[in-house]
Structures are given as C-alpha cells and as structure tokens.
Amino acid sequence: MLELRSITAGYTRNAPVVRDVSLTVGPGESVGLLGRGGEVPGLVAELAPAVGLTPDLLTRRPHEVSDGRLQRACLAPALVLRPACWCATR
Template sequence: MVFQQPRLSADPRLRLTGLIAEPLRATGRRAEVPDRVAELAATLGLTPDLLTRRPHEVSDGQLQRACLARALVLRPRRLICDETTAMLDASTSAALVAAVEDHRRTTGASLLAVGHDRTLLQRWCDRTVHWDGTGKDVSAR
C-alpha cells in the first residue's frame, strides 16, 4: 500500500534505507536488503546520501519515492495506491508512475488506484469507476 501522505506512514526514527528494508526484515529476508534496496533506490532516483536520512530530512517527493520502494520491495502481486501522486511535482509524479508501470509490466501485478486525476487513473487502470458522492457509479470504463 502506498498512502497519500508519506509522513503519516513512515516511521520517523528510521533512515530511508531502514524504511525501504522494513518489509524484508519483517519477513526474515535480511540477506536481500542491500541488493534490493539499492535496486529500488536507483529505480526511484534515491541517491545514497538520501538513503542515510530520516523522513524529516527529505522532501515529500523523496519520502514518497521511499514509501513506494517500501511497497515494492517484496515484489507484491497486488498494489494499492491511495492518491500516491497527490501534492507532488510533475517530475516526481512521473517517476512514481513509471515505477508502478514497470513493476506491473515485469510482475503482472494488479493495481487498485484511488485518486482524482482521471488521466492518470485511465493510464494506469484497465477499468475506472467514478463516484459522484451519492454512492452511485456514474461512469465506468
């Protein structure tokens, strides 16, 4: 899962390396940490100096990149993105979108994306549903 607000989903005590590696450590796959973290960091544009910083020492975009890396570190078959690119600049949004698309292409993973950006949702998703607030599906593709 990748949340809209990375600061609320990141442990402020962890450095970005630890944040990304957390799922590997939790599942007993510590040996994979160095290679997998380096691979995802490179893919998402996180430089080695950024990986040594804590969440409060990086920008929202850099932290969201780390949170996406954390979500991808176990190569999930299902990915949930809740307004993942909200509040990010265009270049950071493009990098995150590309990383999700690459993950889906290489793994065949499914994606449930929640958002207001219809263009992005139509690009990412095979099917989109628009809700008008009344609980009725007013348009689907």
C-alpha cells in the first residue's frame, strides 16, 4: 500500500500544480494524474535560459536537437529548483 498525506508539488516553488493532496493506493491499484495542457511549453520557454538553452529549441522537432540539449530541456524544471545532490548528503 502507498499512502501520501498533504502533498504539494509543482514545477516551481511559487506555482504548485497540486496543493495539499492526500492519496491512498491499494495493492493492485493504479493512479494517474490528468491536468490542463499547454502549460509545459510555456514553462520550458521560461526555464530554458536558466539551464543554458535558447528559445529556438521550442520550434524544433526532437530529431533536430542534440541529445544533450534534449536532456537539459527535459531536466530544466528540476534543475531550476537547484536541488541538493543526493550524493552530497552521503
């Protein structure tokens, strides 16, 4: 069983996507989260400069972008929060 209590999560600290949610998932159960579309491209455009990406990335298809730039685009929401490295706490 998985139990979550009073979870607040989002892409940035100032704009939570989920606020104060509690959830219990029993054995054999699956849960999905569905939200409004159209927010992710705007978020990536806002975060791109913070991780060294240029806005032209948003007009390209995935095969037109290097693997490194794709990885940074996917990680931008997490990197901009400047999380503590897990290895630094060991």
